[in-house]
Amino acid sequence: MMTLIETIRQRPERSSGFGLFYGPSGYGKTVASTYAQNEDNCLYIEVREFWTRKDFCIAFLQELGQKPVGTISQMMREIIGSLGNDPDRAVIIDEADKLVDRNMIELARDLQEMTQAPVVLVGEERLKAKLDRYERCASRVLDEVKAVPCDVDDARELAGALAPDIVITDDLLAATCVRARGSTRRVANGLYDIANFARSRGLEEVSARAYTPQSASEKYAQAREVRS
Structure with missing residues (x-):
């Protein structure tokens, strides 16, 4: 996880800024994400099953330490402005499958594209295949890491x-x-x-x-x- 984040952060100018960290349930992906959050001061968002676009924006602003107010559009602008002020700060979106399943993955694409922040999508083993349905997102994956079984x-x-x-x-x-x-x-x-x-x-x-x-x-x- 740490290598993946650094790879995306040190990417050449104009290169894609998505990373993919995926694998079966129980393989330690969330633990790795939490470790990166603590060690590298990453922003960490864990998507919930019941979330709407508004819930995603509210959670993101709360993670940034800001008070969520306004419409979805206004909150997205606030998020983009905050990330743009610190473009090297990585964003980890856990349970990203749920963004894809709910047709909300374009929110993550907008955030990455408009801020150039490193964004790591974390999810189950089918996340990569699910993301392929969204070419504008899939084509922005610079590097990917598949979680390995515990030995x-x-x-x-x-x-x-x-x-x-x-x-x-x-x-x-x-x-x-x-x-x-x-x-x-x-x-x-x-x-x-x-x-x-x-x-x-x-x-x-x-x-x-x-x-x-x-x-x-x-x-x-x-x-x-x-x-x-």
Whole structure:
């Protein structure tokens, strides 16, 4: 994500200013977007299912720290003016699929074209194909990155953050990645279950041979025990 943003920011003059970051649900796209927001002071907008054009403009102005007032046209002019004052500041639009599905993607094109700001569209794996229906937007994609599945190295990093007191062996990490089908979100959930399994049995290390996934009733009983 960080490389994609910098690539678009450092593009030659008059080059297209859209970047595409896409992949299956749970692959860590939103986490990457939030990281970029914090590390690079990016503007971050997450599109909601129920949004209208007006909702998009309101959310954008709020992210800019401004009070949303006026018509859609007036708010768009305000947004464009603010972005134009800081054209190197990247804009990340998460769940951009919803802009395409609701025929609102031209709002993003107008913002990028009139400000020359780097704009990264983030979405599900079909975002690229959906965007192809809008040639004026698709032709402005300078670079794209497809999110990759969580592997053992990633899982090891997650385990160190989520369960620092438990040693989870590589064979169990690999099995967790396979069970999660590469979804970082599901791997994190699996590591949480493994850590609870280990702690409930007083284990400091867990291997694939030692671990048995807990049933829903076992998790419920364990949660009740913790609360009591």
